[in-house]
Amino acid sequence: MDWFFNLEKEEQEFLKRFILASGSLKQLAKEYEVSYPTVRIRVDKIIEKIKLSDNNRDTFEINIMQMVIDEKISLDSAKEIIRKHKESIDG
Structure with a gap:
């Protein structure tokens, strides 16, 4: 739950x-x-x-996508943030 x-x-x-x-x-x-x-x-x-x-999904991605649902950021911005985050983790 x-x-x-x-x-x-x-x-x-x-x-x-x-x-x-x-x-x-x-x-x-x-x-x-x-x-x-x-x-x-x-x-x-x-x-x-x-x-x-x-x-x-990981907590970071969930939080970003919730911001899209709440119309705090655009979907395109969310995708870019998530992509950059994954790049920083992968090295």
């Missing part, structure tokens, strides 16, 4: 509220006072983070 602990506290709380709402995205949208598509986007981002954790 490492994937759960790789999520931010806010995302863990969101999942708790999702479960307590019996999986109803409409109910969550009401609780958070946002639109259904906004909740759907948030769920999709969490799904991507879980998939990323399940791929057994």
